[in-house]
């Protein structure tokens with residue numbers, strides 16, 4: 001049962017690529033035809049020897065073509081045809097396999113990425129970005145390497161064995177049986193190798209993922225590394241990870257390198273039988289010289305390709321270890337974004353109710369305990385409280401990044417758990433505590449807020465929301481203005497500038513609910529006061545949740561909820 005396991009990812013891959021089966025069959029056909037054409041010259045050489053030695057007694061003569069000159073002529077034409085056929089099918093199979101590899105790689109990458117985007121937050125918290133990038137990129141590339149060449153090689157080796165075996169049996173069954181005796185051992189050896197190599201390659205891929213994770217982590221935190229002069233420490237960390245990768249590969253290399261010499265000894269045994277026993281038969285006159293030369297040439301073609309089995313199986317194992325990782329990722333259950341009750345954003349009033357909500361992050365103690373809060377439509381609610389008390393968690397539950405363990409969150413009286421996830425999120429403009437900007441221009445980052453909206457966003461609208469977020473002034477003072485590139489994660493901007501762009505983006509979204517989690521914590525008092533004035537206008541007609549530490553931020557709130565240790569400790573009315 002265990003030995004069948006290595007084929008499982010291949011079967012899964014086949015099922016995955018089933019829609020391309022016509023292309024796969026064509027590629028398989030071309031590979032087989034190429035191999036058959038490739039084997040034919042040896043038979044033609046044998047026939048040529050047969051013609052010149054036995055002339056009008058030759059095999060071709062017995063087939064009806066008596067004149068040796070015509071026999072040689074026919075062999076010439078056949079040689080031309082099979083060489084032409086070999087070249088043609090080589091071209092065709094290469095194009096077919098490579099295109100198939102490109103198509104499947106492209107689709108796998110897109111499907112895997114689309115699926116990863118749907119997975120819930122807890123999934124990402126348990127994995128590093130680097131290791132996911134390694135699956136989405138390196139592992140998918142491994143698959144391309146196998147489909148480019150490995151699949152064709154496996155087919156050609158099998159075709160070679162079957163084709164040559166058939167000719168052997170037709171010419172001299174005893175030699176066929178004897179020379180093929182090592183084959184079961186070689187095939188069993190290949191399975192044994194697969195069995196041994198599978199966990200080794202799985203480990204190699206896992207270690208490769210760890211290196212990617214470390215590199216991504218270190219490069220993201222480069223400023224911290226520099227400020228703590230921790231370059232050497234990071235280099236040591238990478239050296240350790242790289243070393244475990246090297247060692248994991250070392251174990252695989254040891255195994256795969258032993259495979260070819262062992263196979264070669266089996267091959268040699270088969271070849272010796274053909275050479276020596278066939279020679280004796282030819283000397284005795286019971287085997288024609290032409291047939292003997294065909295057997296000698298073909299035994300090479302039969303057995304030597306088996307030495308390639310090692311590298312092919314090696315390539316296969318590496319590819320399957322990667323395929324397993326990619327397909328496992330695709331098979332990870334994800335919440336359905338488009339299931340549930342539809343919600344038209346235009347119909348959302350914005351009445352929010354937390355009803356006896358309790359929640360704990362996976363493996364942690366309770367963060368929220370029986371939280372109940374009602375935020376009527378169109379009002380501003382502020383959440384204050386000590387750091388780590390659970391304020392952001394409330395906002396995340398409203399966004400349904402997580403599901404409560406007990407209780408429920410309701411929007412306009414409907415439990416949000418029953419709503420279509422995408423619709424719910426479209427109804428909320430969310431400025432999270434850790435601002436994230438994409439590598440692109442300022443205008444592109446603001447325009448992100450209009451995704452999903454019909455029609456393009458014009459420059460005037462971007463400018464309008466930037467003004468409301470008090471960002472217009474600093475943007476226009478930059479040499480490229482709205483076309484300024486913000487750098488990865490917006491690192492070419494200050495913290496306060498990033499926050500204002502993130503706010504502008506959320507304002508552009510124009511959602512009936514606005515959640516501001518420490519949205520102005522990094523701007524100065526004067527700018528914040530200006531933003532507050534804008535927010536007062538923006539808040540009209542929508543429900544606003546403000547999470548803040550500064551009292552000035554929540555001055556105009558209709559209600560203030562104080563969160564302490566995961567509970568609502570106090571509710572007050574308007575403070576401003």
Ligand SMILES: Nc1ncnc2c1ncn2[C@@H]1O[C@H](COP(=O)(O)OP(=O)(O)OP(=O)(O)O)[C@@H](O)[C@H]1O
Pocket residue numbers: 125361362364367385386387388389390391392393394433
């Ligand atoms: N993804 C997570 N996994 C596990 N624990 C988490 C996670 N996010 C937050 N926590 C924990 O949950 C608790 C509440 O966090 P939360 O971010 O809601 O606090 P907060 O009140 O918004 O704090 P702050 O005012 O510092 O922003 C904290 O103890 C935190 O350590």
